[in-house]
Amino acid sequence: MASKEENNKKKWKQDFPYHKQNSDLVNRREFAKMLTFVSGGLTFGTGLVAAKANLFPKKKVVGEHLICAKSEVPIGGTRSFTLKDSDIPYILVHLENGTFRAYEQKCTHLSCSVYYEPGTGHIICPCHKGVFDANDGAVLAGPPPRKLPKLSVIERDGSIYIAAEEEKSTI
């Protein structure tokens, strides 16, 4: 086999002055540049999320809304409702201890519709067995990453009203 030095002197080598190491490294350089490009893409994506969160925040519930009469929801019972000008489904739960709670009915995992399991104090998501605490919406088990968004419930004159929750943390 011709040695490297001999090859270097050949005419073809001078016409095509390629070196194995150079071409290997060039490929990996391209790969590294591609990775940087992907990195830029991820930055851009995170930027979009941040812009969306800061510039177009989720609309808050304004004012109080009448849902139903207190007597319409028995203990352990629930009632689904939506608010005017919004298509978010909510669920009103009458807990066994007599208090009312209202949550968004969309699971924080993949938005399946959750239901109250009477007698357990748990709100269950049937899709991947997510379990929330019916008392404050906290995640007790399963894949959901956040609490269920909560509304505050006002009982007045035998009727149930809901309003936006005061300070809220979903972490």
Added chain:
Amino acid sequence: MGTFRTNQNNANIHKLNTLISTVIVIFLLNLSLQIWLLYTALNYALEDNAQIATIAFIGSLVIFIICLGFLYYLPTGKPAENDH
């Protein structure tokens, strides 16, 4: 140019190889951090926690700038011997 660099290269012929592999590993680590940041931003920004998204974006931007900086250190390969 002196022969120092050439001698070094001859003494450690895998140097460039190691260098570029290291840089690529650092890129991959940076990317996984960014994916994690994006995931976190998505998870929390969906629910009123806009600050987390902002911080995640700043973090992601810093990592991207670091990646750009690392491009400078990518070895170009051994200069061909008959170039000199």
